[in-house]
Amino acid sequence: MTHEIKLLFQTVKTWQLLGKKSVLVTVVALEGSSYRRPGVRMVFNEDGDSVGAVSGGCVEKEIERQAQSVFRTGNAKLMTYDGRLRIGCEGIIHILIEPVSLSEELLNDFESVLKSRKNFRIDAYYFPPVGEYKNAGTVISLNEKAYSLNPYFQTSQIEDQDCFSQSFNPLFQIYIFGAEHDAVQLCQAAKLLGWEVTVVASTEESKSCDYFPGASSLITPTFETIDTSVIDEQTAVVIMTHSFNKDVQYLMALKDIKPAYLGIVGSVQRRERLLSTLLDYFPNAPLDFLDQIHSPAGINIGAESASEIAVSILAEILAVVRNKKPEELRNIVGSIHG
Numbered sequence: 001m002t003h004e005i006k007l008l009f010q011t012v013k014t015w016q017l018l019g020k021k022s023v024l025v026t027v028v029a030l031e032g033s034s035y036r037r038p039g040v041r042m043v044f045n046e047d048g049d050s051v052g053a054v055s056g057g058c059v060e061k062e063i064e065r066q067a068q069s070v071f072r073t074g075n076a077k078l079m080t081y082d083g084r085l086r087i088g089c090e091g092i093i094h095i096l097i098e099p100v101s102l103s104e105e106l107l108n109d110f111e112s113v114l115k116s117r118k119n120f121r122i123d124a125y126y127f128p129p130v131g132e133y134k135n136a137g138t139v140i141s142l143n144e145k146a147y148s149l150n151p152y153f154q155t156s157q158i159e160d161q162d163c164f165s166q167s168f169n170p171l172f173q174i175y176i177f178g179a180e181h182d183a184v185q186l187c188q189a190a191k192l193l194g195w196e197v198t199v200v201a202s203t204e205e206s207k208s209c210d211y212f213p214g215a216s217s218l219i220t221p222t223f224e225t226i227d228t229s230v231i232d233e234q235t236a237v238v239i240m241t242h243s244f245n246k247d248v249q250y251l252m253a254l255k256d257i258k259p260a261y262l263g264i265v266g267s268v269q270r271r272e273r274l275l276s277t278l279l280d281y282f283p284n285a286p287l288d289f290l291d292q293i294h295s296p297a298g299i300n301i302g303a304e305s306a307s308e309i310a311v312s313i314l315a316e317i318l319a320v321v322r323n324k325k326p327e328e329l330r331n332i333v334g335s336i337h338g
Helices: 002-017 060-073 104-115 181-192 244-253 268-281 287-291 306-321
Strands: 022-032 041-045 050-052 076-082 091-099 120-126 131-133 137-142 145-148 162-168 173-177 196-200 217-219 235-239 261-264
Touching (some): 022 162, 060 076, 060 131, 181 196, 235 306
Parallel strands (some): 235 261
Antiparallel strands (some): 076 091
């Protein structure tokens, strides 16, 4: 996912400044089932430090061992790991290990793409047989430019390699309207998922961004000056002010948005009052706006504390975004990633 790529790039940049060599590890194919799907990535440096994971922790030691030849020769390597014999995942993982070096131009373009909330693509070119290869590697396409992550990979010599291609959406973000204790818990939990968190507080709030660990920013616009253009299809919105009047005013300000998710914390009775009041002010409020509201926000897991409620809300957001109906995994027949 996009936030994982961002973290890996930040890590490689830091290692480069320290003069340390790095390798990029990508799961490019899978036979059967595994802990994670193709497209998951991690990085190692020559000292054995790593960021990210491609499994539940069982494959990484073997990858580190196999990466030593990549550090020595500069040649990429295709390895496999048979989880049926070792970790019980009933699958064979095909893994590309390659040298990685990020230019300033690439990093600047990547940052530009993130800020402008554009999509980008990553293509990993590899030869299926296990072995070392001089011309295998990963290419990232940013702003209609292609950059090779492997400094030795010649994109002009792409011929009969297999290609694992992956498209990435903008960073997923969540806008939390409210500044009480439960908003703090939701902010922290959302950050653990790699989401960009913006807290929207009313103008009379005396709290700063420091009160919300994990938040990228705290803004205090008036109801009339809320910028809804920043709320797109990769955005979740949760209203949790604990003030009926504020919730109504926020709903009025947000009535034209089409986010990935819109939730309001509160009871069913409170929801009905909110929507009734909204319709009193805007009798022609778009039906698709009203239909997308999830209130009470969250799924029924028996949540009671603020941190448990945060888990409930985030679980519902993920289910909505990925078009899944929450159910116990033990009741699912077949692949859980399907």
